Amino acid sequence: MLEIRNYSKSYSEGKKAADNVSLSVMSGDIYGFIGHNGAGKSTTIRAVVGVLDFTEGEIFIDGHSVKTEPMECKKVTAYIPDNPDLYENLTGIQYLNFIADVFDIGAADREERIKKYADAFEITSSLGDTISSYSHGMKQKVAIISALIHSPKLLVLDEPFVGLDPKATFTLKEIMHEMCGQGTAIFFSTHVLDVAEKLCNKVAMIKQGRIIASGTMEELTEGHSLEEAFLEADK
């Protein structure tokens, strides 16, 4: 579903934020992307979802190139950034309707999906309020719902659990499992190794822009914890 081939991103002063990154995320995978702050996780994720331009390498989503067929890629992808800057002047429901309109979701379907996820995240009663009145966690919930309502084939999340309360974290994990069971590929970055260990079937570790280890959870941990495997690979 997602294939990153030799992707590199350099800044004008020559520093490489991502260096020859390659990985594949298949349908049904929950793929964790872990690394230190500034390791290149967000840079890679932003290139995958078409927010950041890149010159070296290729990224394919559902067989389409992010470079040459960005629209085809975006139609099947949903992205949740680490710090969701949403349209503050829209109400929650207006924002969700906006996203639903973009993805051409019919009135009945959108109503059902918004209700399902808004109830799950216990945010339904706040949907009529402007986003500017929301807390960080509530904005994060709206961003998550907006990503889920169009049933994407690929879900890309950048630090999705930051700012979420325990109940919402649990709900999101449940939804991720449910989506994965339906064939959606999930690619997400996280600092929380415990979460990654319990949630993911595959993991890639990135350090200074380079992938230092990747594979299935079993291959990487070899009977140890993910934390131990990460610290070992990070040496």
Added chain:
Amino acid sequence: MRNRPLILLRALLLSTSQGNILKHSTDKKKKKRIVGGIVGAVVLYILLMAYSILMCIGYGQVGLIDAAPVMCALIISMLAFIFTVLKTNGYLFNFKEYDMLMSLPFEASTVAACKFLYMYIKSLPWYLSISVSMMIGYGVYAKPAFYVYPIWIILGFFLPVIPMLAAAFLGFLIARIGAGFRKTNIVQTVLTMIFIIFCFSLRFIIEGIFKDDKVTETLEMTSQITDNAAGVYLPARWFSDAVTGNSVLGILLLAGVSAALFAAVFALVGRSYRNINSALRSHAAARNFRMTGQKKHSVVQAIAFKEFRRLTGSTVYITNAAIGEVLALLLGIVTLIFGFDTIVSVVTQGAPIDTAILRPAIPFTLYFFVGMMSTTACSPSLEGKNYWIVQSLPIEKKTLYQGKMLFNLYLTIPVMAFSTLCMCVSAGVPVLDTILYLLLGAALCAFSTAWGCVCGVKHMRLDWENEIEVVKQGSAVAIYLLPNMFVVMGLVVLVVFLGMRMDHRLLALILILIASLLAALSYLRVLSLSRRRF
């Protein structure tokens, strides 16, 4: 102990300093844009200075050079007052980094005063360029003693202070009143709009006040009005006395009152500062939403609705972008109530003009207001940090821009049509001509929308901290606004001139074709710009 206000002021200035960005940024595009902006500003400074010097020469030629200092003081004061009122919300109150600043060990009054000083320092070069230019013009004709020049220059720094303080205080009152209501933004927007309309009608009010003076000649009248105004606005009189009469008292009064007012205003503002900002920044959540039938819209319509909410959700944006529409509506309604002839008579101060020859200018007069600002000139930049949303969604750039353009058409065409109808009915314009004027108005709105979008997309700037940087100071808005305004003023005169020599209907048809062609070309340019990647 380090001087905390100075540290704060330095940080505020540094955070928006173009020099700092040029020095530290490695983004070549950004550097180019900054250099372009500096070049544009230099051109504007040159124009402003040339205009100021020419104005002084005009006064010198007719022997009224003694009025130049008062005129200088009044022009600077008026500009400082108006521009500060428009900027208060966003700079002084309800700014993005409020939480961060207030969490630091600063007094509320220190934060407010530093934000004010920041506004003052940023706008000072504009006021000084007027002051110094008029000083040069005054020097050429009045040949004053050498010490007048340093006095003039030093007092030039004080001239904008009192009007800016008055404006900041007015902004504070508006914010204070707005903070008492649940719909703070709406109350603030309405009050600011009322104030702007008051400023626009100030000319007529001043003329009304001084009508009894029976002054006849234009320049003499201006000089007399200036003199009378200085009698009412004392700082202008103090400045004039200081530079023309070597009045030490004038110098002391201008400097002393500025400093005392500064201290008084910020002691007062400081008391309610936290309260006002809290009200402006916190929104009571109703939490009473119930899911009812949701409707489906096209992507373009959805974007247009998003733009509508963006406009109505920001006092700064709506007061700058929609003031033209409000003024056009008012002009239409006032004309309908008082009659076309009466309005023409008021504007031309009773000059014997056959009002029929002014009819072809109706669409352009209204377009002067409606087209003054196009939301499309700033809405691409206003995406700011939200740009990730549309970037990561399957929306073609073309569709995004079409949505933004559609919203501007929704905003402008109904206002243009309504006001045109009001004026045409009042002026007794025949039905066929009225239809042509309606079409011309629509074509002009289409041009304004598409041309604004060209400017907005070509000069898009997403890395702003305060939306004022985009709405009021953005290069896209300046490039759209200034030529558009001057060309329209010229067109009003040209259309009246041509209307006296050719059939009004034929003239309107030609103008519809030209405006439509320009709109189409601009639209094609938007489409070509939308094909650019990132």
